[in-house]
Amino acid sequence: MTEHTSYSIQPADFTLTAIGRVASDYPDKFGVPRQPGLAPAGRGILHLLPPFDAPQAVRGLENVSHLWLTFIFHRSPQRWTPLVRPPRLGGNTRIGVFATRSTHRPNRLGLSLVRLEKIEIENGVRLHLSGHDLIDGTPVLDIKPYLPWVESHPDAQAGFAPGPPPGYRVDFSAKAEAALAQRDDEESLRDLIVQVLGQDPRPAYHQDTPARVYGVSLRDVNVRFCIQGDADSLRMHVVDIE
Amino acid sequence: MTEHTSYSIQPADFTLTAIGRVASDYPDKFGVPRQPGLAPAGRGILHLLPPFDAPQAVRGLENVSHLWLTFIFHRSPQRWTPLVRPPRLGGNTRIGVFATRSTHRPNRLGLSLVRLEKIEIENGVRLHLSGHDLIDGTPVLDIKPYLPWVESHPDAQAGFAPGPPPGYRVDFSAKAEAALAQRDDEESLRDLIVQVLGQDPRPAYHQDTPARVYGVSLRDVNVRFCIQGDADSLRMHVVDIE
Numbered sequence A, B: 001m002t003e004h005t006s007y008s009i010q011p012a013d014f015t016l017t018a019i020g021r022v023a024s025d026y027p028d029k030f031g032v033p034r035q036p037g038l039a040p041a042g043r044g045i046l047h048l049l050p051p052f053d054a055p056q057a058v059r060g061l062e063n064v065s066h067l068w069l070t071f072i073f074h075r076s077p078q079r080w081t082p083l084v085r086p087p088r089l090g091g092n093t094r095i096g097v098f099a100t101r102s103t104h105r106p107n108r109l110g111l112s113l114v115r116l117e118k119i120e121i122e123n124g125v126r127l128h129l130s131g132h133d134l135i136d137g138t139p140v141l142d143i144k145p146y147l148p149w150v151e152s153h154p155d156a157q158a159g160f161a162p163g164p165p166p167g168y169r170v171d172f173s174a175k176a177e178a179a180l181a182q183r184d185d186e187e188s189l190r191d192l193i194v195q196v197l198g199q200d201p202r203p204a205y206h207q208d209t210p211a212r213v214y215g216v217s218l219r220d221v222n223v224r225f226c227i228q229g230d231a232d233s234l235r236m237h238v239v240d241i242e
Helices: A005-009 A174-181 A186-198 B005-009 B174-181 B186-198
Strands: A013-017 A020-024 A043-048 A066-072 A109-120 A126-130 A139-145 A169-172 A214-218 A221-228 A235-241 B013-017 B020-024 B043-048 B066-072 B109-120 B126-130 B139-145 B169-172 B213-218 B221-228 B235-241
Touching (some): A109 B066, A109 B139, A139 B109, A169 A186, A174 A186, A174 A235, A186 A214, A186 A221, A186 A235, B169 B174, B186 B213, B186 B221
Parallel strands (some): B169 B235
Antiparallel strands (some): A013 B013, A020 A043, A020 A139, A043 A126, A066 A109, A066 A139, A109 A126, A221 A235, B020 B139, B043 B126, B066 B109, B109 B126, B213 B221, B221 B235
């Protein structure tokens, strides 16, 4: 193993092409789960794009339960800084970008483990996903099967985010309940709202303004919610579903 | 969630830049473990390249045990086909490229989970890795911490590769033993040879030529080996270490 100081003069740029795009329950950045799997009710469809949409390319995926998606954080700025402020540290502590999963990173590459629910191969290839954290329109660069015997390390040390964030209770106003009751997707939309709000999607620097009503876009609705209770018994209250 | 048929006309090309390059125990493709972790003795150093080599960018990684590396299979051809023949299926069965971890894939993107052994931040940033599967010179596009509470799914279904490949016994000729005994890295080189040969690095289509002597490059040596025994008691015999 040599030091290879000549590396820096080798060509280092690569042009990559989206193999597909995601149609997602999450129209905007605000409300997207901070990791995949935190909102199992989150649905998405990965549409493969030509020339990557041959049904043969997904042959064998019917026996695979979890997929790695490598994608571009296309709504994040291209600029990056060596230090970022993760929400899990309250938004005040700065840490190295490569020690985080921040979207503000060189190359804007994302990596998400998602569940594969269904494969459609009529009129193009569509992979139905759940438990994802991808914004609508996300360009996907690669799909790989998850290998549990290589990639499952329950005892790994994960630095500042050793476990899932705390979950908060979510309740609904009578008006919000009435709006939900009129939906065909009542049950799955309720699950999605509880899972997304339960993680407290507010940016860290907003957590001192309890009176404010926030709006989060999920599917085709705007979910308006506020914070109730004190620090020890915080809950998310859904005011309305528009 | 809408169908977004307009996706195909959106720009889909992205230019990505190597943030670092790997100096590796594996000079060539032949012999590289088929998954990371199969040869824990395999060492590598990821050298960050300017302008990504600020020590701040890795601040916090000292508390992280496992890293995801997203990289380019830079020695693989740019062409790809929808169907590939994985070595695990004997090299005869064709399966969709997205249902495999084959290097012959669109965008040539690789993803490996590696152990982070040590961080050096004097005169540039160097991450010391083990258990990797990267060829010398591999351009790395991103580094992320592994999150066990999100990414550890021991019960996931992995299709045609549900578990590790069988391991074979490895023995050494007297000549090979003598060559090993003269090395400063005797112990770790022996471990590396046993782990790399134990997986049978031969291409699937060569497995009917038992008399042949193969050569695999590891660190600065050429390990010459042949196959001994019959199908039920196959072992890898190290003839010489040059």
